[in-house]
Amino acid sequence: MAQLPSTHRPNLLDQLSPREREILPLVAQGKDNREIGRILFISEKTAKNYVTSIRKKLGLKNRTQIALFALKEGIINLDDTLVN
Amino acid sequence: MAQLPSTHRPNLLDQLSPREREILPLVAQGKDNREIGRILFISEKTAKNYVTSIRKKLGLKNRTQIALFALKEGIINLDDTLVN
DNA sequence: GCCTTTTTGTTCATATCATGTACCAGAAGA
DNA sequence: TCTTCTGGTACATGATATGAACAAAAAGGC
Numbered sequence: 001m002a003q004l005p006s007t008h009r010p011n012l013l014d015q016l017s018p019r020e021r022e023i024l025p026l027v028a029q030g031k032d033n034r035e036i037g038r039i040l041f042i043s044e045k046t047a048k049n050y051v052t053s054i055r056k057k058l059g060l061k062n063r064t065q066i067a068l069f070a071l072k073e074g075i076i077n078l079d080d081t082l083v084n
Numbered sequence: 085m086a087q088l089p090s091t092h093r094p095n096l097l098d099q100l101s102p103r104e105r106e107i108l109p110l111v112a113q114g115k116d117n118r119e120i121g122r123i124l125f126i127s128e129k130t131a132k133n134y135v136t137s138i139r140k141k142l143g144l145k146n147r148t149q150i151a152l153f154a155l156k157e158g159i160i161n162l163d164d165t166l167v168n
Numbered sequence: 169g170c171c172t173t174t175t176t177g178t179t180c181a182t183a184t185c186a187t188g189t190a191c192c193a194g195a196a197g198a
Numbered sequence: 199t200c201t202t203c204t205g206g207t208a209c210a211t212g213a214t215a216t217g218a219a220c221a222a223a224a225a226g227g228c
Contacts, residue, residue: 017201017202017203018202018203019202019203019204020202027148028148029148029152030144030145030146030148030149030151030152032145032146032186032187033186033187034186042203042204042205043204043205043206045204045205045206045207046203046204046205046206048186048187048188049203049204049205049206050203051187051188052187052188052189052190055188056189060114060167061114061116062114062116062187062188062212063146063147063148063187063188064111064112064114064147064148064150064151065114065165065167066148067114067148067151067152068113068114068151068162068165068167069167071155071162072162072165072167078152078155078156081149081152081156083144083149083152083153083156101176101177101178102177103177103178104177116211116212116213117212117213118212126178126179126180127179127180127181128212129179129180129181129182130178130179130180132212132213132214133178133179133180133181133214133216134178135213135214136213136214136215136216139214146186146213146214147213
């Protein structure tokens with residue numbers, strides 16, 4: 001069966017702040033902290049803090065897992081990643 | 085349209101050694117080098133080197149991009165990742 | 169077939185850079 | 199007041215760049 005934006009638990013995404021929801025797809029697309037900083041006009045350190053916060057709220061171990069999560073949730077699409 | 089194991093270029097995957105093809109899905113599932121080492125009974129350092137080699141051969145910047153690539157190629161499936 | 173050379177694959181190491189962890193704190197706004 | 203956004207310090211862990219030893223396989227000439 002197809003994977004739907006997995007019909008939500010308590011809804012993890014609602015725990016994220018607006019800014020965190022902006023950061024999430026960028027991490028999930030494989031961008032590093034410096035790139036994220038440049039895109040959003042914030043320092044690399046601030047980007048880093050957001051990523052940590054996102055990871056903790058979602059209960060994930062690293063950025064790759066953030067990407068897998070975002071794909072499962074339908075937050076990003078493989079076609080948007082320009083990888084490959 | 086559905087995503088097919090994108091009908092291949094010169095075929096990047098053929099450039100990978102057998103061992104590298106074993107490492108690839110583990111990276112793509114969000115496992116770190118220590119976990120990969122434990123799974124394959126090699127040192128963390130060796131796992132690390134394989135990941136670097138894979139990344140360079142595929143022309144990618146980091147492990148998150150490796151995961152996105154593996155998903156696009158159909159090497160791994162989101163359902164196998166146990167993330168979330 | 170036999171010998172040498174080259175290439176490939178697997179393994180581990182050191183050094184440096186990126187990411188993650190654990191905080192803190194000021195500014196702005198609801 | 200409380201949350202959010204921002205940037206910071208300090209340290210730990212993970213990832214990347216590079217090198218190198220070793221064995222096996224492949225390639226080629228003799």
